[in-house]
Amino acid sequence: MPHHLVTIKDIAKILKISVSTVSRALRDTYDVNRETKEKVLAVAAELKYKPNFNATGLARGSTHNIGIILPFIANYYFSTVITGIQEVAHAKGYNIILFVTNDSPERELSIIKNLSFSSFDGLLVSICSDSAEDNHFQQLIEDEMPIVFFDRVPKNIDASKVMQDDYNGAFEAVEHLIQNNFTKIAHIAGPKGLTFTEKRLQGYLDALKKHEIPVNEKWIIFSGFSQECGEADTSRLLACEERPNAIFAVNDRKAIGAMLALKKQNIEIGKDFGVIGFTNDPVSTIISPTLTTMAEPAYDIGSISCELLIKQITKKKYFHNEDVVLTCKLISRESTMRGK
Amino acid sequence: MPHHLVTIKDIAKILKISVSTVSRALRDTYDVNRETKEKVLAVAAELKYKPNFNATGLARGSTHNIGIILPFIANYYFSTVITGIQEVAHAKGYNIILFVTNDSPERELSIIKNLSFSSFDGLLVSICSDSAEDNHFQQLIEDEMPIVFFDRVPKNIDASKVMQDDYNGAFEAVEHLIQNNFTKIAHIAGPKGLTFTEKRLQGYLDALKKHEIPVNEKWIIFSGFSQECGEADTSRLLACEERPNAIFAVNDRKAIGAMLALKKQNIEIGKDFGVIGFTNDPVSTIISPTLTTMAEPAYDIGSISCELLIKQITKKKYFHNEDVVLTCKLISRESTMRGK
């Protein structure tokens, strides 16, 4: 029976029972006769019955759809997060629907505004860089949409958040540099205003403080997250009157950019100049010298966010917001080998 | 009016008109009074009315959902393809729902089997390596599910397909090697059975043939797509009695693996040994020496596939399958600089 899609009505007709019995049998509701149930299951299998999600969604007011809103997917971190999300969503029978903001606040806004509430059981979101639009998310939350933020989380919103330990990761990264004799440490940061950028900055500042190293404002540069930005930032740094001898980059891509800039000036990385990144993008093992970095648990960020969201969806009323902070792990490689 | 989501009924009640008029007004159906329409639009905007996709889907039998089924998302090629898909889907008002097979035929099968027909207007799919399960896709097609295959396309299925020009790309890649004095060329291929792997192999063989270079069967290795596979394949190659002096890798990740293996043996890449990849993964500019490669139009593969699918969804009856082949582009870098 192709084309005319088979519905529970068809099954009911064949078995000469009512649709509600079929419905119950299909869903493991216990007040149904074992025999009837088996028959239903058999016919359903034979006819290749597939439930119509629109109908169940409509009738039950729940869709088993999870929306993911994030800035990009074509980079190691985010694509790995999605892989993690996808894994638990699949296991629990949820579909994931992707919305990519391109890190544009307008796009983000338009996505949220057009979001059909009734089409999602919950939302997983990583906000974009200049998302001044906290209030749109606030609105969503007030309307009781289950929502979990990950990685790029908003500052002033009370919601569940899953992130890596950006502060301590940064702190350790900088300390690692210091322990390897690099003490003139610059920081090429991300854009201002993002929580995790600020936490990494704070970790950097506090590590310097702990080791009584004065902060040089000129050695802190805010810009984008791209490799190109890392390269440009580093060129600026190298043009400083007083040059740093190490860079803590907010992520690996910027660290890679930094290394490229350093190489162009024939500065020997790992010996004359230390570089440490953040993420543990596979590229960090491929570049030469290999890049020391703080590994982020990207996959876990995804899977845990998704679990938390599903918990929130299922518990709803009794759910309390949770903040999950996952630790990072220093991966020591050649780019920070003992300075001279 | 938060929480109780606003429906067309609410709008109708406020305006004291019928729901059908509201419905028509909202959808630009022309047989509705201008004034009425404007009023409806105004109230809808004020109330922040969002259509319930489940309801529209149920009523109209179409969902504006596109399913994407692919092996992975956490790599450059696929995540870029998705970015392309996402861009046109968004522009045309379609949502994309992600299914990741992890390159597992069982997972792929279970996804297809559980696919609720009524939940998708169409499917974009890149099959997994050992997808012997052509017939499940065949079934889908017979049931008139619009479907477009991209990149990893099945051999024996009559459907629209979008891919890069794997044959000519491979041919040119190998010729490039030859022109640069590398004539003992090995090929580290992907798994057998995948169309594009075979096309690249054929391009390799034909290029050798054209230049009257005999084929050495030992220099053709089939394995997985990962960097690790590339490394292992290369080690095997280097252990051959007669060593090749160049490698054409089925993709950049394997090429990178090859380079790593070569470096371990202190073989000078670009001079003593040529390496060329396929994809133009950004990592190819970061490794040293930089990697020559055939650039694939990943983003376009995505956007064109999606356009084709939407065309198929909207035209349906009058639609004829199309095969789109996009050209690749040689990006010459250091890893194939003139051999000695």
Place this chain on the structure above:
DNA sequence: GTGAAAGCGCTAACAC
């Protein structure tokens, strides 16, 4: 140009 009503496929009271 607009309204009434049926129906998309399914679930969930409520009877029995």
Place this chain on the structure above:
DNA sequence: GTGTTAGCGCTTTCAC
């Protein structure tokens, strides 16, 4: 344990 029925929100004949 099973059937009947109403209804989820929307679209779409069919009247008027």
